[in-house]
Amino acid sequence: QQPVQSPQAVILREGEDAVINCSSSKALYSVHWYRQKHGEAPVFLMILLKGGEQKGHEKISASFNEKKQQSSLYLTASQLSYSGTYFCGTEDTSGTYKYIFGTGTRLKVLA
């Protein structure tokens, strides 16, 4: 079963902050975050490997809580270029090695 992301959609003004959550019903060994612009392929943003570890990319950071099977993406002082759909992704931990994505969060930043 794919990870569930919340919220499903969010609209921001430039300069505002947002948090996107990714929750899994299965254990997570690592979480990856991607951003997809309209009409394009998803682009990898960052990887979270250890519980509680935070990674950063521009003004975007993320955290990973292994015990809660959750990851959160933090967008600070959002820019117009942050608009797109954000996905978390992870390798299935049941031993199949298949890679699945979360349900996605559509983010729109307005001027």
Add this chain to the structure above:
Amino acid sequence: NAGVTQTPKFQVLKTGQSMTLQCAQDMNHEYMSWYRQDPGMGLRLIHYSVGAGITDQGEVPNGYNVSRSTTEDFPLRLLSAAPSQTSVYFCASRPTGNQPQHFGDGTRLSIL
């Protein structure tokens, strides 16, 4: 370094026709996957492979076949196209060890 290359970029088929979407990667990645993305929706796994000669089904495998004869190539075959298969298809590859996916540019497929 080309990365993941998908062909064609666009295709229109009639119901009942068959075709093969091509995917090739030059990064020597062991794992390759096919996803479909319907308008405004997420990425659903069709089939995947963990190495040459090894393939397995994802969440939505019906109506599609795959094979992996080499590390580089992972074609997706539509057996008898149906309008419900109208979608954008993405091929992705990644190395072993909980690594992220590298995507091709996608194939936009319309079934009339």
